[in-house]
Amino acid sequence: MANYRGTMRRISDSGNSSDVTAGHIFWLPAKTDCNKSLVDDPDLNDGCFNHPVLVLTANYDLQMAVVLLVN
Numbered sequence: 001m002a003n004y005r006g007t008m009r010r011i012s013d014s015g016n017s018s019d020v021t022a023g024h025i026f027w028l029p030a031k032t033d034c035n036k037s038l039v040d041d042p043d044l045n046d047g048c049f050n051h052p053v054l055v056l057t058a059n060y061d062l063q064m065a066v067v068l069l070v071n
Helices: none
Strands: 025-028 051-059 064-069
Antiparallel strands (some): 025 051
């Protein structure tokens, strides 16, 4: 089991995309709790949801982030 330092927040609880920065850990909510654009992403299968993710990079202009799934 992984150890987490600091606070883990749900991605959907972040009121501002600038809160999602490299090095932060967020909880990717269950698929039923995510917005439609995330749920419809063909690169995310059902097993990716409801897990912590580590943000590797974030692009605020495109409102996209590259994350590492912590399973």
